[in-house]
Amino acid sequence: MNSWQRVVTESKQSLLQITNRVRVNSVKGFLSLVLVGMSLSLAIAACSGNSSNSATDNPSANKKRDVEVTLVSFAVTRSAHDAIIPKFAQKWKQEHNQNVRFNQAYGGSGSQTRAVIDGLEADIVHLALALDTKKIEKAGLIEPGWEKEVPNNAVVSRSVAALITRPGNPKGIKTWTDLAKPDIKVITADPKTSGVARWNFLALWNSAIKPGGGEDKALDFVTTVYSNVPILTKDAREATDAFAKQGQGDVLINYENEVILAQQKGGKVNYVVPDVNISIDNPIAVVDKNVDKHGNREVAEAFVEYLFTPEAQQEFAKAGFRPVEVVAQNKEVLKEVADRYPKVNNLGTVQDYGGWDKVQKQFFEDGAVFDQIQSKIRR
Template sequence: MNLWQRPLKKLLLIAQQTTHRFRFNSLNSFVSLVLVGAVLSVALAACTGGSNGNNASTQNPTASPVAANKPNVELTLVSFAVTKAAHEAIIPKFVEKWKQEHNQTVTFKQSYGGSGSQTRAVIDGLEADIVHLALALDTQKIEKAGLIQPGWEQENPNNGIVSKSVAAIITRSGNPKGIKTWADLAKDNVKVITADPKTSGVARWNFLALWNSVIKTGGDEAKATEFVTQVYRNVPILAKDAREATDVFGKGQGDALINYENEVILAQQKGSKVDYVIPDVNISIDNPIAVVDKNVDKHGNREVAEGFVKFLYTPEAQEEFVKLGFRPVDEKIAQTKEVTDKFPKVNTLGTVQDLGGWANIDQKFFADGGVFDQIQAKNKR
């Protein structure tokens, strides 16, 4: 339900109750009903902002002056660390397009960090207009905090998923430890670098990729727990987020790094020689986008925020994601030769839905006392 519909519903109920008390047996009663209708009409007009639908205040009658009346509009984008390069390529294209079509100058404040940390920052008061996070669970937490209206997944294609990737294993030059599969990470002589699932979205995906590799090949949960425990026993340090994990590995720690495929591709584009493997059994890493309703209504910039989100789904923006290593959510682009040549095929791809959805995953694996904490306790971390 839109925010303006709530007070309108109350007014309609009052009007309905009023009509039940009147009988058309006097002039006074008739005049009273006319007055009720007039008041209701004025209220409706105030709530909807007219019938043309062009006024951004239709979303919230208490919002500050709408962006349509401003020559300059500012948006605050809060995202997880590894999207920075993609957004820096896409934002200028959107700014130019919006200026041409609306004669407005849009500027962006941008914040990047671990998805879990970014989520907490928004809940604690960072006034994001748009959040692009590593996993839907983090967006759901902002929703539960009352900042995003329920149903945000249906506002955009693919249940709000705007970028995708898979997990990659990065090795030292020449792959001296001969690492080819997830199972190799459990060997006693292999040290693995990954981020902390308590603070990093990519780390949760890494954990699920390891777990999924056992379940998808016929193992049960006992086998999965045993395997993942051994891998984390080989982790000398848990980084704060994906970028920090990459830095730690780059400074010489570890034999293998688990990270997003797009991070590997970006590093190669920057001139780094990177040896890596995309395991044939993998997890679909799905990253959602959402408008933060409470903040855009406060800032009066909903129209522009929604315009930017929609732009991220256009071929123009999706091609930028592809250039920087993200797998496209647009199926037509996914079938192009450029994409099929760029990304190795994954034959067995698990999903969050296969594991029961994020609510179940969070409670089972990452909540206090969950599987991850139990594994860390076994490894005496």
């Protein structure tokens, strides 16, 4: 029997002896019992404190319970996150003596958005466009103002639009204006169903606006380009398959990072990055309702912050994404990888057109600009 157990046992025996000797309904007896009870409580508390101190001497006693985090992202970020997550987990372990396990789910940004809204309990979402994140916000899962909680309006990875051509570029496609030529067949997905295709549409519209054209000129140009689209696929993957596997079209509009990733896997891809382009911005957000439910907000927010560090941005660069410049140190990352990315001198953003809420309403809702364009085209 150790010392604190002896103290507790002796105190209990004293209490029993007093109980047997005194009548509780007398004032003296009542006070005696109270005093003994207080002595017993103090003895137990003091001895318990000594026990805690001895546990502190054992490092394993301070180890926190493991924590799980669920990350839901769009497909082409997988290689970057697979490299980033182990680095973050090691850092967190060193600083907090706690293991972090990540559950990961990848797919099309639109389908991932629907899955989270329908019940996939993501703690963090990294999606292709802020419009998808906004949908999760409107479903009540993310608190408004998430864009301001981290750097760069929450844009953690970015790319630009690229024009992928046939080997040797037999049609001589170099700029957006080439897509309006009558003998060019353009492959892209339907912006009504594909997030990537919304970026493609905005890149085309921006290419007419940025050099000084008005909305009428942009409408005419984009209408001409879409009249050269033989089929609108459901999503970006189907568009790529139609171009690469089925041999349809002369040019495919796609993300630059997809092209770089394909080259890293051994593919030979002919492509052009137009000098007038759109910044394809991919936001990150903590899913407030789920992290509060899971009790893992601290680690989820720390991971999101970590994604903006040079270490994480280097991994995004390896996966074909252009590093974000918001963190001063990331400018060094940009210098290191500058030769991978053609310089874009005239880069537009979705903010130039009022943000995604306005863009969605103006271009992609039923009866909006894209539907008007389609009504003019006979396929």
